[in-house]
Amino acid sequence: MSEPGVARLFSALVPPQEVLASLRAELARHPKGPGSRRLRWAAPESWHVTLGFYGLDDIAARTDWLRRRLAGRSAPVLRLEAGGTFRGVLWTGVRGSGLGELAEAVRPGESVPAEQAFHGHLTLARGHAPAVLVAWARLLAEYRSPEWIADEAVLMRSDPGERGPAYTTVVRFPLGRPVDGEPS
Template identity: 45%
Template structure:
């Protein structure tokens, strides 16, 4: 069974803005732009059809949300961009984020580093302290599969669920 999660995918111009702010990244294990996403909920190993039916019911009639990416921060071993958008957390909870043991925190993972070396990310949090992308309307939620592959996981959109544009 594939590992599944739901996510918002940033538009191409937002990905380009992030890449431009990073310049030539070094010193960390960087996520490639094609894997950048904002996780709404993680489901683990699950049947795609069953989860898609469940998620479709949960998202039916939900409005599109406006989001933007902002300054960098860290979790132990992870450098990420914060995500702004007042309706994002309710959307994530509708997608199942409330079932996870830790509180939902919207973010976009940029890179990983050894937990025992938190200083490695310091220059990047400083460099990205004033980063702000444009606001964009997230008009669909993607049900994603994650498969192990050489060089890191391979993500694929299994289903896409349109949000109401109002």
């Protein structure tokens, strides 16, 4: 149990319902996808794009820090696309103007090792079956969601749950006007 005001925290973007519905529909196109039962699928209500992970942290202090870091930031124009894998994770990519800059603004620390560079993604499933993960990534190769304007970032807490972590939005931070340009 954590002390009052302290929790496992991260910042994120949450795609709107129409984008999540598009992703659910894409996954439903493959009801008997290769090795589906060998993967632990993330619940759609937990889908998000992590911007920065802060570990066990003081909620009030992190809220103040994020408020300062996000002040005046533009809203990225994003879309989900394709699929990929890394370290036992199946994901769909997130592309868009301004996403990397936003992630950099909320990343803790000064220098970042190359292996920890930001890679925008939304986690779909986890598992210790590399061939199954790769097969699913191939099934998602042509997927493209509708575009959306990420007009808010959120601070979320992560608490242990019976079927994996439970995520709760702690604070919402509005973002400004959309970033000019097309998703990359």
